[in-house]
Amino acid sequence: MTAATCSAGGPLDTLLARLDGVRASGRGWVAKCPAHTDRSASLSLAEGRDGRALVKCFAGCEVLTIARAVGLELADLFPERITDKSPMGRAEAREAWRQSGWAAALGVLAREASVVLIAARQLAESHPLGDDDQARLRVAVERIEGAREVLA
Ligand SMILES: [Zn+2]
Incomplete structure (x- = not known):
C-alpha cells in the first residue's frame, strides 16, 4: 500500500487493499x-x-461481481455514516445505494440468463453439456441467487 491509501480508511481503502496492481492514476x-x-x-x-x-x-464487469471477487458486498463500497444527516440527504443516499445495487443485479441477471440460453440451445441440438459447462451453469444459478438477494 502507498501512503495515500492509508489516510482515510474508507470503503475505497478497504477495496484497494484487496486488489492487485494498484497504482495512482489522475484523481484516482x-x-x-x-x-x-x-x-x-x-x-x-x-x-x-x-x-x-x-x-x-x-x-x-459488474460492480457486484467485482466486490464479491474480493470478498466484499455492495454495502462495503459505501461509507457507514452518511455525511448528510438531513432526512432528504439520507433518503437520497439510500436511493442511490438501492439504484446502484439494482443496476448491478439486473446486469448479472441479463448476462447469466444468456449463459442459461446458450446451454439450453446446446441441449436442444442434442449436444450433452460437458463438466465445464455444467459447472458454469451452477455459477449462473449462484449469481442469479445473489442478484435476488440484492433485489429483494
Ligand atoms: Zn473486470
Whole structure:
C-alpha cells in the first residue's frame, strides 16, 4: 500500500487493499480487475463525494461481481455514516445505494440468463453439456441467487 491509501480508511481503502496492481492514476487509482483475467489494469477506482468507492471495469464487469471477487458486498463500497444527516440527504443516499445495487443485479441477471440460453440451445441440438459447462451453469444459478438477494 502507498501512503495515500492509508489516510482515510474508507470503503475505497478497504477495496484497494484487496486488489492487485494498484497504482495512482489522475484523481484516482487503477488496478487489475479481480472479476476477470485482467492482464492490463482495467479497473478504475475513485472516491465519490459522499465517500463511496466508485468502481468501473472497462472490460464490463459488474460492480457486484467485482466486490464479491474480493470478498466484499455492495454495502462495503459505501461509507457507514452518511455525511448528510438531513432526512432528504439520507433518503437520497439510500436511493442511490438501492439504484446502484439494482443496476448491478439486473446486469448479472441479463448476462447469466444468456449463459442459461446458450446451454439450453446446446441441449436442444442434442449436444450433452460437458463438466465445464455444467459447472458454469451452477455459477449462473449462484449469481442469479445473489442478484435476488440484492433485489429483494
Ligand atoms: Zn473486470
